[in-house]
Amino acid sequence: MMKLSLSLILLWALASTAGALQCQTCTNQTCSSTVTVNCSSETMCVTATILATSSGTTATQFYKACASSSLCPATGNQTFSVNLGVQSVLASATCCNTDNCNSQNLPAPTPQSSNGLLCNTCVASQCNTTLQCQGVEDQCFQSMMTNGTNSFPAYGCASANLCAAASSLGSLPFMQMVGTITSGPNCTSCTTTAAPTTTTAAPTTTKAASTTTTAAPTTTTAAPTTTIVVDTRTTSAPTSTTAGALQCQNCTDETCSSTVTVNCSSETMCVTATILGNLFFILSDTFQ
Numbered sequence: 712m713m714k715l716s717l718s719l720i721l722l723w724a725l726a727s728t729a730g731a732l733q734c735q736t737c738t739n740q741t742c743s744s745t746v747t748v749n750c751s752s753e754t755m756c757v758t759a760t761i762l763a764t765s766s767g768t769t770a771t772q773f774y775k776a777c778a779s780s781s782l783c784p785a786t787g788n789q790t791f792s793v794n795l796g797v798q799s800v801l802a803s804a805t806c807c808n809t810d811n812c813n814s815q816n817l818p819a820p821t822p823q824s825s826n827g828l829l830c831n832t833c834v835a836s837q838c839n840t841t842l843q844c845q846g847v848e849d850q851c852f853q854s855m856m857t858n859g860t861n862s863f864p865a866y867g868c869a870s871a872n873l874c875a876a877a878s879s880l881g882s883l884p885f886m887q888m889v890g891t892i893t894s895g896p897n898c899t900s901c902t903t904t905a906a907p908t909t910t911t912a913a914p915t916t917t918k919a920a921s922t923t924t925t926a927a928p929t930t931t932t933a934a935p936t937t938t939i940v941v942d943t944r945t946t947s948a949p950t951s952t953t954a955g956a957l958q959c960q961n962c963t964d965e966t967c968s969s970t971v972t973v974n975c976s977s978e979t980m981c982v983t984a985t986i987l988g989n990l991f992f993i994l995s996d997t998f999q
Contacts, residue, residue: 731749731750731751732749732750732753732754732755732756732777732808732809732810733747733748733749733750733810733811734747734748734750734753734756734757734775734776734777734778734810734811734812734813735747735748735756735758735775735811735813735814736748736775736776736777737773737774737775737776740772741772741773742772742773742774742775742816745775745814747811748777750777751777752779753777753778753779754779754780754783754808755777755778755779755780755782755783755786755806755807755808756775756776756777756778756806756807756808756809756811756812756813757774757775757776757777757778757782757783757804757805757806757807757813758773758774758775758804758805758813758814758815758816758817759773759774759775759791759802759803759804759805759817759885760772760773760774760802760803760816760817760818760819760820761773761774761800761801761802761803761885762800762801762802762819762820762822763798763799763800763885763886764798764799764800765797765798766797766798771819772885773816774802774804774885775813775814776813778806779879779880781875781876781878781879781880782806782876782880782884783804783806785806786806786807786808787805787806788803788804788805789803789804789805789806789872790802790803790804790820790846790847790870791804791870791872791873791876791884791885792823792845792846792847792848792868792869792870792873793848793852793867793868793869793870793873793883793886794832794842794844794845794848794867794868794869795832795833795852795865795866795867795889796832796833796834796840796842796866796867798886798889799867800883800884800885800886801820801822801823801846802820802884802885803817803818803819803820804817805817823845823846823847823848824845824846825843825844825845826844826845826846826848826849827844827903828843828844828848828849828868828901828902828903829841829842829843829844829901829902829903830842830844830851830852830866830867830868830901831851831866832866832867833863833864833865833866835982836863836864838853838864838866842866842867842868843868844868844901845868846870847870848868848869848870848901849870849871849900849901850868850869850870850871850874850898850899850900850901851866851867851868851869851898851899851900851901852865852866852867852868852869852873852874852877852896852897852898853865853866853895853896853897853898853899854866854877854892854893854894854895854896854897855892855893855894855895856889856890856891856892856893857890857891857893858888858889858890858891861890862893863890865883865889865890865892868901869898871898874896874898877892877896878896878898956974956975956976957974957975957978957979957980957981958972958973958974958975959972959973959975959978959981959982960972960973960981960983961973
């Protein structure tokens with residue numbers, strides 16, 4: 712009886728392995744070589760060509776792997792897009808469901824143009840900077856993410872299919888190196904007006920003129936006392952939007968080798984920052 716049970720278990724294991732979908736997976740970042748893997752629970756293979764942009768520099772990447780239904784709900788072509796301001800990804804992908812159907816490399820997607828929709832994005836953890844959405848990006852994306860010990864907000868524009876996949880995967884498709892989603896994502900339809908921001912005006916100080924009373928000297932002839940009253944009307948000092956504006960240094964080039972002084976409009980702070988930018992995103996082998 713024991714031998715029969717072991718035989719049945721072995722046959723089931725062999726049958727499960729034999730029936731698993733096989734997909735091509737990249738062995739390096741450039742996907743210059745691939746290997747065939749047996750998918751676990753994934754029902755689709757995916758191949759994608761990605762335009763990854765970081766700090767204004769764009770690189771082309773390739774991705775091949777097994778894909779879950781959250782990334783590939785159906786066979787066919789898809790375009791994924793997300794823009795977080797400093798970093799963005801535009802991916803042209805094809806989903807298929809037969810063995811090694813993702814062996815081909817797709818042409819690079821065409822860069823998108825502005826679609827007139829607006830969302831907010833984050834700069835130094837302040838998420839009130841307006842961002843112009845592009846192409847298929849019709850959702851405003853908001854989430855909290857972690858990368859190592861760092862926790863930060865991630866706001867921007869995204870396509871609807873990327874929002875759906877990110878919610879299930881717990882990370883941004885084709886942009887895993889940004890970090891892991893710990894809260895959200897919340898995706899709402901974009902509008903032509905970004906979310907309102909709060910601006911605090913500098914207080915206005917009003918100085919009243921002092922009142923002086925001068926009495927005439929009293930003589931032995933009981934001369935009448937004369938009282939002179941200075942006009943006590945209050946006059947507000949005019950507010951100058953230029954003379955009182957905060958002045959900050961602005962870089963004149965990407966390396967900040969030279970700067971100029973500018974008058975701020977409504978801003979009340981100056982900022983200086985040193986940024987470590989990563990031009991490439993390391994892609995995981997499989998979306999779980």
